[in-house]
Amino acid sequence: MTFAARHFRAMGSFQRSFLMRSPEHTAEFARALGQHLKAGDVLLLEGSIGAGKTHFARALIQSRLAVPEDVPSPTFTLVQVYETPDCDIWHADLYRLTDPAELVELGLTDAFEDALCLVEWPDRLSDLAPEDALRVKLELTETEGQRALVLSGPESRRAEIAALEAAA
Amino acid sequence: MAEHFRILGIESSCDDSAASVVEGRPGAARVLSSIVEGQASLHAAFGGVVPEIAARAHAERLDGCVMRALDAAELTLRDVDAVAVTAGPGLIGGVMSGVMLAKGLALGAGKPLLGVNHLAGHALTPRLTDGLTYPYLMLLVSGGHCQFLLVKGPDAFSRLGGTIDDAPGEAFDKTARLLGLPQPGGPSVETEAAKGDPRRFRLPRPLLGKSGCDMSFSGLKTALLRARDSICAESGGLTRQDRADLCAAFQAAVSDVLVEKSRRALATYLELQPSQPALAVAGGVAANAAIRTALERLCESASVRFVAPPLSLCTDNAAMIAYAGLEMFQAGGRADMSLTARPRWPLDASQTPMLGSGKKGAKA
Numbered sequence: 276m277t278f279a280a281r282h283f284r285a286m287g288s289f290q291r292s293f294l295m296r297s298p299e300h301t302a303e304f305a306r307a308l309g310q311h312l313k314a315g316d317v318l319l320l321e322g323s324i325g326a327g328k329t330h331f332a333r334a335l336i337q338s339r340l341a342v343p344e345d346v347p348s349p350t351f352t353l354v355q356v357y358e359t360p361d362c363d364i365w366h367a368d369l370y371r372l373t374d375p376a377e378l379v380e381l382g383l384t385d386a387f388e389d390a391l392c393l394v395e396w397p398d399r400l401s402d403l404a405p406e407d408a409l410r411v412k413l414e415l416t417e418t419e420g421q422r423a424l425v426l427s428g429p430e431s432r433r434a435e436i437a438a439l440e441a442a443a
Numbered sequence: 444m445a446e447h448f449r450i451l452g453i454e455s456s457c458d459d460s461a462a463s464v465v466e467g468r469p470g471a472a473r474v475l476s477s478i479v480e481g482q483a484s485l486h487a488a489f490g491g492v493v494p495e496i497a498a499r500a501h502a503e504r505l506d507g508c509v510m511r512a513l514d515a516a517e518l519t520l521r522d523v524d525a526v527a528v529t530a531g532p533g534l535i536g537g538v539m540s541g542v543m544l545a546k547g548l549a550l551g552a553g554k555p556l557l558g559v560n561h562l563a564g565h566a567l568t569p570r571l572t573d574g575l576t577y578p579y580l581m582l583l584v585s586g587g588h589c590q591f592l593l594v595k596g597p598d599a600f601s602r603l604g605g606t607i608d609d610a611p612g613e614a615f616d617k618t619a620r621l622l623g624l625p626q627p628g629g630p631s632v633e634t635e636a637a638k639g640d641p642r643r644f645r646l647p648r649p650l651l652g653k654s655g656c657d658m659s660f661s662g663l664k665t666a667l668l669r670a671r672d673s674i675c676a677e678s679g680g681l682t683r684q685d686r687a688d689l690c691a692a693f694q695a696a697v698s699d700v701l702v703e704k705s706r707r708a709l710a711t712y713l714e715l716q717p718s719q720p721a722l723a724v725a726g727g728v729a730a731n732a733a734i735r736t737a738l739e740r741l742c743e744s745a746s747v748r749f750v751a752p753p754l755s756l757c758t759d760n761a762a763m764i765a766y767a768g769l770e771m772f773q774a775g776g777r778a779d780m781s782l783t784a785r786p787r788w789p790l791d792a793s794q795t796p797m798l799g800s801g802k803k804g805a806k807a
Contacts, residue, residue: 298536324617325665329608344787350532352457356786368707380499382536383782419669 302334314362452765456533463761476515498536527768530558531785564763568725584726604656639691
């Protein structure tokens, strides 16, 4: 695929905005989105410290586990891997990474192919970010507990993700 | 009297590679050597810890660590009774490096192999450092975890509660990030807090009103962010005093939560009527003078001994693995060549998970 073609494909994307009224509402949304994700999907979680990225990931992961278990913040360990009935889920926090080459060492680029990956601080991926990744961006609003959520992704996921409108 | 043993310990579950030799018997052992190779401090200047994530890095360093640990103890592999290794939980590549090395050493030297839970290593450290008797109460802070454990035996742990989201150390690191202070956040926030007024900003004490020993620190981070942004909006920036006051408010909130939850954990623990009651606090939390003093005061009022093992034995190290191995060895535990690395390995599998169990955060 030429650069132009790839660029064009990347342009074919959708974007939807939602208002999360409370932490529990954000968790519900995460669980609903989780229903649509499978092995090979990559969800990039964007937002500043305290925006709720880990909260979002935790709710999503918990909803996919057969046997409930702790979902600690991956800030220290970089990656936490969960086995679920459908596929492995990788929960990564790339804040501490300095070189994208470390991602290959971590096995994250391989996991992009065969696991469901939730990635916090995805800017560290630079050009290793899969072009068909879904993105959730969380931002604080004026109201405490509330978050502005922007979901974006490739055109191919639009119909399936539209189902989330009902959940939101 | 129990026999004396010498155990070689190997640890590689996170950033650091470590090896150690511990000698003695359960409750009365000493560290002959403890080698830790990491690089956290080298990178403090860059505003964050650069992780040695590659399993290869552990593989390259670990055998050297073992040699240095044996040399420092003036021993050879022949002189140890068993090889203990962290078999989880942790980063799988690192844990695998350690397990492979331990298997090779055990097989080559004809020594028994012991697979140790990294968290058990932390939880048993007060037995190594202070000879605590079972049962004791432990506030264990490690990696992303922070939990109250009743330690009733070398492999008998009950979790009374813990953080449902961030660990306090992570909250300190992120507070430092939010306020432009150097990493690691524990010492830099503490230094600022000492110059600040903890009463100027009122930050929430999450879950304080809830019964039980669960804690939440994630919402505190958001509250701090809001306080910071409102000062910036009003006066166009943060003064040094603003920053010190924010640090003081943050530290006071963490301290209040830890003290109140420790009080409740102690009440549950004391129902067991321990003959020599003790609370052991492991990890960076005990390195914070304000929090430590508050916890010491609590223990004093409850007539409970307060123990905080030295920080070098609370951060990742192999002496704790060797010591936990010693207790296992004494009890007849042995692993074989089928020992595998376990990325997740809860100490108390009987308890339902806390992290993300649907419990509410700061505002609930």
